[in-house]
Amino acid sequence: MTKLDLLRFPLIKTLLRSRWPQFLVRLLALAGFVLAVLAGLLGTPVGSRSFAIVFVWILWWALLMLAAVPLFGRGWCSVCPIPMPGEWAQQGALLGPLQALTARWSLGRPWPRRLRGIWLQNAAFVLVALFSARVLTTPLVSALVLGAYLLVALVTSLIFERRAFCRYLCPVGGFIGLYSQLAPLELRVRDTAVCASHREKTCYNGSLEGPYAGYGCPWGAFPGGLVRTTSCGLCMECLRTCPHDNIALNLRLPGADLEQRRGRGLDEAYKGLIMLGSALAYSAVMLGPWGALKAAAFAVGSLPWLGYALGFLTLVLGVLPGLFLLAAAAGQRLAGRPLDRRSLKQAFAQNAVALVPLGLAAWAAFSLAFAASSLTYIPVALSDPFGWGWDLFGGAGVGWTPLMSGAVPPLQVIVLAGGILWAARSAVDVQGGRAALPVIGFCLLAGAGLLWLLVG
Ligand code: SF4
Numbered sequence: 001m002t003k004l005d006l007l008r009f010p011l012i013k014t015l016l017r018s019r020w021p022q023f024l025v026r027l028l029a030l031a032g033f034v035l036a037v038l039a040g041l042l043g044t045p046v047g048s049r050s051f052a053i054v055f056v057w058i059l060w061w062a063l064l065m066l067a068a069v070p071l072f073g074r075g076w077c078s079v080c081p082i083p084m085p086g087e088w089a090q091q092g093a094l095l096g097p098l099q100a101l102t103a104r105w106s107l108g109r110p111w112p113r114r115l116r117g118i119w120l121q122n123a124a125f126v127l128v129a130l131f132s133a134r135v136l137t138t139p140l141v142s143a144l145v146l147g148a149y150l151l152v153a154l155v156t157s158l159i160f161e162r163r164a165f166c167r168y169l170c171p172v173g174g175f176i177g178l179y180s181q182l183a184p185l186e187l188r189v190r191d192t193a194v195c196a197s198h199r200e201k202t203c204y205n206g207s208l209e210g211p212y213a214g215y216g217c218p219w220g221a222f223p224g225g226l227v228r229t230t231s232c233g234l235c236m237e238c239l240r241t242c243p244h245d246n247i248a249l250n251l252r253l254p255g256a257d258l259e260q261r262r263g264r265g266l267d268e269a270y271k272g273l274i275m276l277g278s279a280l281a282y283s284a285v286m287l288g289p290w291g292a293l294k295a296a297a298f299a300v301g302s303l304p305w306l307g308y309a310l311g312f313l314t315l316v317l318g319v320l321p322g323l324f325l326l327a328a329a330a331g332q333r334l335a336g337r338p339l340d341r342r343s344l345k346q347a348f349a350q351n352a353v354a355l356v357p358l359g360l361a362a363w364a365a366f367s368l369a370f371a372a373s374s375l376t377y378i379p380v381a382l383s384d385p386f387g388w389g390w391d392l393f394g395g396a397g398v399g400w401t402p403l404m405s406g407a408v409p410p411l412q413v414i415v416l417a418g419g420i421l422w423a424a425r426s427a428v429d430v431q432g433g434r435a436a437l438p439v440i441g442f443c444l445l446a447g448a449g450l451l452w453l454l455v456g
């Protein structure tokens with residue numbers, strides 16, 4: 001399969017090699033992030049008028065799920081402002097490399113081996129999801145959660161080396177990594193033999209001297225060993241430190257990573273199930289007609305909320321994994337493969353690739369609905385971010401109108417149908433023919449549930 005290395009274009013290479021364009025975008029994103037926190041702390045408590053809610057949970061979320069992740073994979077991670085203060089502290093420089101590798105304000109400890117993988121990211125996502133009805137609608141709570149992200153990222157950077165927060169803790173980074181496998185973009189090396197003979201491996205270890213001075217991979221990845229996009233944050237630091245011009249940024253067929261069998265564990269399978277279950281739950285709570293469910297999800301700490309929390313946990317950690325295990329086991333049986341514990345574990349992890357396209361389709365369909373119904377909040381929140389009666393850009397008076405309401409349901413059907421078909425194709429690639437039917441059945445069931453919740 002042919003790939004197009006975008007770094008063959010001198011303009012793209014120059015823009016990505018320089019730290020300035022990325023730094024400026026991140027600075028802008030950090031300014032937006034800080035404004036969102038301030039708006040949540042000091043501004044109006046009305047969610048639909050607050051910059052904290054509208055900018056983060058409507059504009060950013062919709063852009064992330066509908067464009068950034070499907071097209072650029074981990075592209076958002078390369079400009080995300082959350083790890084910035086921690087990285088500055090670690091590196092002792094704003095832009096680097098300067099005196100970098102020596103002037104660090106961090107203990108630089110390696111992340112504990114037994115905490116590797118994305119289990120903690122799964123737990124963090126589930127924790128936030130339990131409170132999400134509040135987080136996504138109440139500016140003060142949203143600001144506190146965003147502030148906590150920044151603080152945890154900073155403290156993590158002061159204790160551990162590299163971007164441990166992004167790789168092991170960030171609940172958003174976890175699902176971006178999972179779904180980045182579908183993107184038509186990947187960072188790889190041009191020739192692994194060149195890497196094998198390059199003793200210094202400056203892309204991983206960093207380099208202080210010359211035109212290739214820079215940090216070792218902030219994500220702790222070795223570009224020469226990358227076979228999937230999940231652990232590469234597309235920060236482009238290796239492009240700056242590789243003296244052999246061996247880094248490629250390829251345009252590829254979407255979903256090329258799904259063919260890769262290596263490195264798939266239970267943590268990633270659970271991530272796929274948690275994301276799918278959350279899409280079902282969010283669709284029911286936020287877009288469904290059940291007032292009592294909405295009220296229960298919102299009344300954090302009350303008895304109804306405890307019932308909601310229990311139901312959510314049972315769905316994402318019990319019912320869906322249980323059904324998926326049954327489907328994977330049935331597939332094993334149909335294929336005449338062993339059903340011992342080890343084989344089942346492996347089948348569960350491998351079959352979970354089908355959840356990747358299905359999950360992203362679910363979130364895209366969900367995001368289409370709430371983005372279309374909330375887009376008119378954007379000019380209001382931009383013109384009056386604190387809800388203090390300002391009108392900076394003349395948009396404060398825009399009234400609420402749902403947009404594209406006729407076009408959204410057919411679009412959701414197309415997106416979900418595409419996700420189910422892609423999931424079925426991935427299941428066939430893993431199990432082969434008839435043996436894939438149980439997992440395809442699982443995906444159809446989940447897809448039908450989403451269709452019912454979203455389109456009715
Ligand atoms: S610095 Fe370049 S050539 Fe050396 S190991 Fe890294 S990617 Fe390969």
Ligand code: SF4
Pocket residue numbers: 187216217218219220221222223231232233234235236237238239
């Ligand atoms: S492999 Fe390169 S682009 Fe990817 S995270 Fe590491 S340094 Fe950044």
